Amino acid sequence: MPAQSRPAGSRYRRTGWAFVILALAVVTGLREWFGVSGAAGGVLHHIAAGPVGVLGLVVPLLLGALGVAMLRVRSMGRVHARIAVGALGVLTGVTGIIQVTSGNPSLSYGIAPLEAAGGLLGWVAGYPLALLFGPVAAVLLFLLLIAFSSLVVSGRTVADIRELLAERRAGADDGQDGRGGQGDSLATRTLSRVRRGLGGRQEDSDASDTSVLEGYDGDEPFRSALETERRPRGSGRRRRTTPKQETSVVPVQDEASAPLGDDFSQTSVLPDPVPGEPVGAGRDDPPALRPRQGAGRAPASRPVPPAEPDAVTEETPSLDEPDLADQIAMSEMSAMALPDGTTYSLPEDSLLEPGPGHATRTEANDTIVSTLQSVFADFNVEATVTGYTRGPQVTRYEVHLGRGVNVSRVTSQEKNIAYAVGSDEIRLLTPIPGKSAIGVEIPNADREMVKLGDVLRSQAAKKQAHPLVVGLGKNVEGDYVVTNLAKTPHMLVAGQTGSGKSSFVNSMITSIMMRATPEDVRMVLIDPKRVELTIYEGIPHLITPIITSPKKAAEALEWVVREMDARYDDLASFGYKHIDDFNAAVRAGAVEPLPGSQRVIAPYPYLLVVVDELADLMMTAPKDVEASIQRITQLARAAGIHLVLATQRPVAQVVTGLIKSNVPSRLAFATASQLDSRVILDQNGAETLTGQGDALYLGPGASTPVRVQGSWVTETEIRAVVAHVKAQLTPEYREDVVVPEVKKQIDEEIGDDMDLLLQAAELIITSQFGSTSMLQRKLRVGFAKAGRLMDLLESREVVGPSEGSKARDVLVAPEQLEETLAWIRGEGAAPGSADEAPGPQAGDQANDPQAGAAATSVLPADRYGQDPVGASSATPESASWEDDSADPDSEDAWSLTGRGGSW
Numbered sequence: 001m002p003a004q005s006r007p008a009g010s011r012y013r014r015t016g017w018a019f020v021i022l023a024l025a026v027v028t029g030l031r032e033w034f035g036v037s038g039a040a041g042g043v044l045h046h047i048a049a050g051p052v053g054v055l056g057l058v059v060p061l062l063l064g065a066l067g068v069a070m071l072r073v074r075s076m077g078r079v080h081a082r083i084a085v086g087a088l089g090v091l092t093g094v095t096g097i098i099q100v101t102s103g104n105p106s107l108s109y110g111i112a113p114l115e116a117a118g119g120l121l122g123w124v125a126g127y128p129l130a131l132l133f134g135p136v137a138a139v140l141l142f143l144l145l146i147a148f149s150s151l152v153v154s155g156r157t158v159a160d161i162r163e164l165l166a167e168r169r170a171g172a173d174d175g176q177d178g179r180g181g182q183g184d185s186l187a188t189r190t191l192s193r194v195r196r197g198l199g200g201r202q203e204d205s206d207a208s209d210t211s212v213l214e215g216y217d218g219d220e221p222f223r224s225a226l227e228t229e230r231r232p233r234g235s236g237r238r239r240r241t242t243p244k245q246e247t248s249v250v251p252v253q254d255e256a257s258a259p260l261g262d263d264f265s266q267t268s269v270l271p272d273p274v275p276g277e278p279v280g281a282g283r284d285d286p287p288a289l290r291p292r293q294g295a296g297r298a299p300a301s302r303p304v305p306p307a308e309p310d311a312v313t314e315e316t317p318s319l320d321e322p323d324l325a326d327q328i329a330m331s332e333m334s335a336m337a338l339p340d341g342t343t344y345s346l347p348e349d350s351l352l353e354p355g356p357g358h359a360t361r362t363e364a365n366d367t368i369v370s371t372l373q374s375v376f377a378d379f380n381v382e383a384t385v386t387g388y389t390r391g392p393q394v395t396r397y398e399v400h401l402g403r404g405v406n407v408s409r410v411t412s413q414e415k416n417i418a419y420a421v422g423s424d425e426i427r428l429l430t431p432i433p434g435k436s437a438i439g440v441e442i443p444n445a446d447r448e449m450v451k452l453g454d455v456l457r458s459q460a461a462k463k464q465a466h467p468l469v470v471g472l473g474k475n476v477e478g479d480y481v482v483t484n485l486a487k488t489p490h491m492l493v494a495g496q497t498g499s500g501k502s503s504f505v506n507s508m509i510t511s512i513m514m515r516a517t518p519e520d521v522r523m524v525l526i527d528p529k530r531v532e533l534t535i536y537e538g539i540p541h542l543i544t545p546i547i548t549s550p551k552k553a554a555e556a557l558e559w560v561v562r563e564m565d566a567r568y569d570d571l572a573s574f575g576y577k578h579i580d581d582f583n584a585a586v587r588a589g590a591v592e593p594l595p596g597s598q599r600v601i602a603p604y605p606y607l608l609v610v611v612d613e614l615a616d617l618m619m620t621a622p623k624d625v626e627a628s629i630q631r632i633t634q635l636a637r638a639a640g641i642h643l644v645l646a647t648q649r650p651v652a653q654v655v656t657g658l659i660k661s662n663v664p665s666r667l668a669f670a671t672a673s674q675l676d677s678r679v680i681l682d683q684n685g686a687e688t689l690t691g692q693g694d695a696l697y698l699g700p701g702a703s704t705p706v707r708v709q710g711s712w713v714t715e716t717e718i719r720a721v722v723a724h725v726k727a728q729l730t731p732e733y734r735e736d737v738v739v740p741e742v743k744k745q746i747d748e749e750i751g752d753d754m755d756l757l758l759q760a761a762e763l764i765i766t767s768q769f770g771s772t773s774m775l776q777r778k779l780r781v782g783f784a785k786a787g788r789l790m791d792l793l794e795s796r797e798v799v800g801p802s803e804g805s806k807a808r809d810v811l812v813a814p815e816q817l818e819e820t821l822a823w824i825r826g827e828g829a830a831p832g833s834a835d836e837a838p839g840p841q842a843g844d845q846a847n848d849p850q851a852g853a854a855a856t857s858v859l860p861a862d863r864y865g866q867d868p869v870g871a872s873s874a875t876p877e878s879a880s881w882e883d884d885s886a887d888p889d890s891e892d893a894w895s896l897t898g899r900g901g902s903w
């Protein structure tokens, strides 16, 4: 239906009427409430009391509200019509009851008795009813009318209200109980504990049964990692006056109609094409066109005309609200004592700056709408753009099809649409999840930045006290989105260079520093690129210095597997299935070491392992890395260990089928090709992303990814947060947890070379001379084979790393020859391992019969005091994987080939 452009005169007429009504409200108010009036006082009284009798006292208020509404609302929509009809019903019911209960006066005695009762309205409704059915039945009928009309005003059904009450009751139960009933999330339980806080907290500490909790992690159904803040639409004032904001869709007018983007009052709202679909509020009640005061606009990626006149900006989360740090610090999880007796304080909110406001409509959007309409018209597709939701980086335009029109008629126009809007990064959603509409996502020419600070200050983040909540960004509807890494529980992050992976990793680590103490979360950061994560060096959340060597990284993953196993054993011995349950019990004082045990039982921190370039690891030791990742991802969730694997090479060699099948959550930034997109998401889509933080997030078990603009944190902000946490505490790298594993590495690495390897080991150990060229000569093998044997011997700690031209150090004494050979064969322990680490019976766990299953672990008070990699293998680390045989002076094999110092 084409909208008619309304002449300016019509608008002034409307405003004029609004002022007339307001004036009437003032004079009737003065007359009815204060008796202040002149000659027209009688008329005014009749105007107020005539229609509704004694309710005339509220007529000035109603007139005032009507006048204000006429000034604010540009066109009467269905919502207003519904409210008006409902209100009339309520008024009729009330005046009818007044009429009946005031003796049912008749009009034949004049208007005065009616004005003292229910007025003309009450008389019209009440008089005949009372005569027909009697006063009691009439009152009951009016009560029914009032009830029905109230439902009409509220726009809800009885079933809706019942659900609402049930929710409220559930909420109230939680509030009173405060003990975290079954089904509570960890966050709820944590907050319940906070509420319990000072009073009655010790109630449970006398629980004698160490394995009984009020609720368990396993109680929680419908886990979802994603949490979205449903942002109230429109301005703050609008929020109060609009009873139900059902959707964020900004309505648009028909293409054939008047110019777009000029004035919403000129738009004609299209009828809802899908009966029953909630599109109400946005259409009937378009947002006020008001730029947010002081809101700067994000730098536009392409120059566009300034969008100010049409801009509607959402408030950024207020900095005035209670500080994020304070809120989280209230949680007892975060009460971490520092060595100097003070308490660890989380960084202040203000360290993360607020971002610009969010525009829900700009001129650029309206231009695109008309372009889309033209494409449909030009190609004879019976489809209409009925509205759009503007996100920070893209806007999703909603397209409804005419009756009997095939969806493919629109999808086949993809290239034409791309051509018309001048962007090859459009994405079609058929349909938009949960709606009977096609979504066309088109990048905003005036895209906005999403600041991490705003995401963390949003309600979505604040309502979860969980320390692993990470500010993901904003979705296409402009809602803040956070994810809980504990529920994720492992994530693959991929995208081409410059797509925003590292920015995400930064946001993630900063989120954790903002919300979690080192007692809550410890991290292993693996950064083979060596530059991305160095900024975090020395933060107390680290369990080991940042790992940059791929070989060490592979070892670190093995350590994580061992840590996971140790945690499992420990949980099993105390009868818990999930670390959250164990920690809750420890915090409640319900876990006691058995009599005689010296062990200090402390909650386990979550362990977050971040790999910032999986490809580098997979190049180095693919089998080991894959096996470790597989084991961690299969089991580690309940042990509180979570993996985030990032790569810019989403190819099958890096993201293998095994890794994919075990890492349930995927975050795809822009990829170079559809093939890459399919490797990450198992579907196309990521190739159409616009880069710079534009991402698709596929949660565990989900089939449709959610598009988000990743949150952005500047280096200055990161440095400020890092400085805050580092100033309080230095990292305590891990000391000694687990008995170093006996490496049974008779694997494919050795293959058919076992005999040669044993001979090589014997030669080197007996001669105590670690030379590759000697192996070449004595074993009559080529350079490559001799080099490989030497590498294998290094990995089995028979020789040290290459030292350029010198022969390698031999680490095994001749008297250890036999046990070394046995170990290489896979029989028995590594030579000397018995001295290096306490055996299964060592440590206080040994005194703890209950911990029998965990007997391999030694759990000192500080379990995280030493570099896990350094601790678990006393191996000197090789500076490089190369033999320095290219050195001309090297007596190593390459120099003996006579081919000079280089290739």
Ligand SMILES: Nc1ncnc2c1ncn2[C@@H]1O[C@H](COP(=O)(O)OP(=O)(O)OP(=O)(O)O)[C@@H](O)[C@H]1O
Pocket (backbone or CB within 6 Å): 449, 450, 495, 496, 497, 498, 499, 500, 501, 502, 503, 504, 648, 669, 691, 692, 693, 694, 709, 710, 711, 712
């Ligand atoms: N969420 C975001 N908001 C705004 N800009 C972003 C965002 N993420 C990334 N960018 C922009 O994109 C640039 C590249 O991002 P980033 O370094 O995170 O990419 P990357 O995928 O890690 O690339 P590489 O793999 O080469 O490190 C950033 O310097 C920044 O300008």
